[in-house]
Amino acid sequence: MNGLYLAASGAASQLDSLDTVANNLANAGTAGFRRVLSQVESIAGDGSYLYASAPAAPLVDMGQGPLKATGNPLDVAVTGPAFMVVDTPNGPAYTRNGELQVDPDGTLTTAGYPLEKDGGGPIVLPQGSITIASDGTINVNGATQAKIGLADPAGDTLTPLGGTLYRNTGPDPLPASTGGSQIHQGFIEGSAMSETGELVNLIGVMRSYEASMKAVKSIDDNQNQTIQAYTIQS
Amino acid sequence: MLQALSIAATGMDAQETRIEVIANNLANASSPGFKVSRARFQDLLYLTERAAGTQSSQVSYVPTGQSIGLGTKTAAVDQIFTEGQLDNTTNPTDVAIQGDGFYQVSLPDGTVAYTRDGSFRLNQNGQLVTLDGYPVQPGISVPQGARNLTIGPDGTISVQVGNATTPTTVGTLQITRFINPAGLQPMGQNMYVQTQAAGPPQVGVAGQNGFGSVLQGYLEMPNESVVSEMVELIEAQRAYEAGSKALQTADNMQSVANGLIPNG
Numbered sequence: 001m002n003g004l005y006l007a008a009s010g011a012a013s014q015l016d017s018l019d020t021v022a023n024n025l026a027n028a029g030t031a032g033f034r035r036v037l038s039q040v041e042s043i044a045g046d047g048s049y050l051y052a053s054a055p056a057a058p059l060v061d062m063g064q065g066p067l068k069a070t071g072n073p074l075d076v077a078v079t080g081p082a083f084m085v086v087d088t089p090n091g092p093a094y095t096r097n098g099e100l101q102v103d104p105d106g107t108l109t110t111a112g113y114p115l116e117k118d119g120g121g122p123i124v125l126p127q128g129s130i131t132i133a134s135d136g137t138i139n140v141n142g143a144t145q146a147k148i149g150l151a152d153p154a155g156d157t158l159t160p161l162g163g164t165l166y167r168n169t170g171p172d173p174l175p176a177s178t179g180g181s182q183i184h185q186g187f188i189e190g191s192a193m194s195e196t197g198e199l200v201n202l203i204g205v206m207r208s209y210e211a212s213m214k215a216v217k218s219i220d221d222n223q224n225q226t227i228q229a230y231t232i233q234s
Numbered sequence: 235m236l237q238a239l240s241i242a243a244t245g246m247d248a249q250e251t252r253i254e255v256i257a258n259n260l261a262n263a264s265s266p267g268f269k270v271s272r273a274r275f276q277d278l279l280y281l282t283e284r285a286a287g288t289q290s291s292q293v294s295y296v297p298t299g300q301s302i303g304l305g306t307k308t309a310a311v312d313q314i315f316t317e318g319q320l321d322n323t324t325n326p327t328d329v330a331i332q333g334d335g336f337y338q339v340s341l342p343d344g345t346v347a348y349t350r351d352g353s354f355r356l357n358q359n360g361q362l363v364t365l366d367g368y369p370v371q372p373g374i375s376v377p378q379g380a381r382n383l384t385i386g387p388d389g390t391i392s393v394q395v396g397n398a399t400t401p402t403t404v405g406t407l408q409i410t411r412f413i414n415p416a417g418l419q420p421m422g423q424n425m426y427v428q429t430q431a432a433g434p435p436q437v438g439v440a441g442q443n444g445f446g447s448v449l450q451g452y453l454e455m456p457n458e459s460v461v462s463e464m465v466e467l468i469e470a471q472r473a474y475e476a477g478s479k480a481l482q483t484a485d486n487m488q489s490v491a492n493g494l495i496p497n498g
Binding site for chain 2: 021070073097101111112159163195203206213
């Protein structure tokens with residue numbers, strides 16, 4: 001009977017993996033999206049040799065997304081490991097979504113929250129033509145205004161919040177970027193997700209699920225035969 | 235119901251929105267002053283099944299949580315206010331804005347709309363109006379029998395009346411700008427209305443203090459590139475197809491589960 005539950009736990013894990021792949025594919029058009037890798041871990045059942053499986057913590061894949069030229073001066077893409085920092089009511093959040101917007105009072109925002117400048121605080125710009133240098137320095141009409149703050153993630157501690165934002169589960173705030181990251185004006189970082197890769201994952205999920213279900217079916221058939229045998233003897 | 239079905243559906247829905255926006259951009263490939271729109275997407279909330287940072291034993295913590303994303307949503311469809319190419323029409327009442335700003339147009343209900351479409355005409359009273367007959371604000375009237383209508387880079391409109399050899403100024407085209415033009419509400423007919431998000435309108439003289447200057451005899455063409463719209467279109471179609479595959483897989487998995495219980 002144990003085997004029935006073991007096989008079912010495999011199938012249930014594959015259902016979670018399917019959700020994750022579907023979410024990755026659904027966000028093919030989300031700027032700065034980071035694909036989530038779903039992982040399955042084994043759990044020791046009762047100390048015996050039998051192991052079941054359970055969905056493990058999904059990792060956010062920190063790979064670079066494709067850069068798309070838009071020509072819009074308010075679009076920026078980050079290359080390298082760093083994230084931009086936004087100020088939310090619940091503390092800092094991190095994003096690679098470079099679709100910047102200007103509030104009526106001149107505050108630069110992204111994903112609906114004020115973008116933080118290097119060293120903290122919002123970026124308030126006067127009206128005029130905006131140029132952004134590769135280190136994040138913003139110039140309006142030739143006058144330097146502020147520098148976009150960048151922070152380097154430490155380990156795999158970023159958790160998706162939705163709305164292209166990530167929260168750090170380690171010590172906040174993340175340390176300021178030490179270099180190796182650049183800002184490109186007029187570009188957007190597209191979704192860091194390969195459709196082909198996700199479609200391959202989809203096939204893998206489907207076949208593993210089928211295999212688990214075959215196991216469920218075989219165990220059920222065996223039991224059925226046992227019951228039949230018992231019925232004939234008695 | 236498998237959750238994956240609805241997750242995949244949000245993605246397909248988003249790509250539909252994207253194609254609608256692209257279709258509108260392409261349809262307006264020759265509307266003067268038209269600004270290309272882009273649909274912006276964000277990921278939806280994540281269902282947290284195991285929170286990151288919780289204790290996995292007395293001395294260890296879960297480094298990353300188990301969160302399942304619920305799909306995507308359209309966060310905004312906004313206009314990109316970069317400049318379009320200028321088309322030389324030689325029509326004296328066609329005026330393009332070079333740089334930042336909009337013309338003001340007075341609508342029949344008294345509200346003010348903003349446009350970068352400078353294809354103006356004179357109506358039966360000599361008033362400068364848009365192609366829909368809405369007067370430019372502040373109103374400019376050209377007297378009967380005027381010749382040689384000239385519009386300077388600062389928006390000053392002058393004509394020669396009768397046999398006069400010196401030009402007479404009949405009015406000035408004013409320019410309005412907004413700190414966040416992407417926050418303007420498009421109302422069709424190449425016009426926009428002001429919203430809270432765009433900020434208050436700032437009226438100024440063309441060519442001064444960062445306001446755009448005007449150029450007579452030219453029209454500003456849409457700031458879109460048909461090629462990049464086509465690339466967007468291909469991307470949207472492929473992403474839609476990929477979403478439908480996820481939907482199909484979820485359906486197949488459901489059918490495998492249903493097949494476990496034999497009929498009868």
